[in-house]
Amino acid sequence: MCRNIHTLFNFEPPATEDEIRGAALQYVRKVSGFTKPSQANEVAFERAVDEVTAATARLIEALVTNAPPKDREVEAQRKRERAAKRFATA
Numbered sequence: 598m599c600r601n602i603h604t605l606f607n608f609e610p611p612a613t614e615d616e617i618r619g620a621a622l623q624y625v626r627k628v629s630g631f632t633k634p635s636q637a638n639e640v641a642f643e644r645a646v647d648e649v650t651a652a653t654a655r656l657i658e659a660l661v662t663n664a665p666p667k668d669r670e671v672e673a674q675r676k677r678e679r680a681a682k683r684f685a686t687a
Contacts, residue, residue: 602627606657609666614650617657621649 602620605612625645626632634642 605653606660607662607664607666608669608672610669612657614654617653618646618650621646621653624649 602623605616605620625642629638629642629645631638631642
């Protein structure tokens with residue numbers, strides 16, 4: 598369920614609004630227990646996603662580091678290699 602929640606800070610190019618919103622959506626889904634809320638809960642659910650998105654964007658903008666930005670492609674390749682080892686059949 599939390600596949601879109603991953604590190605968004607200190608990447609080149611920076612995280613997009615869609616990536617931030619995707620992480621916020623996954624977070625709200627996890628916390629609420631709803632993949633898709635009922636009509637009765639839809640407004641509250643969407644408001645929570647908007648608020649988490651905004652808070653996450655503010656956090657990312659406020660963070661500072663001396664470390665060089667990470668390369669998205671290199672990190673993606675590392676993630677694929679870890680997954681291949683983890684899920685390899687023996």
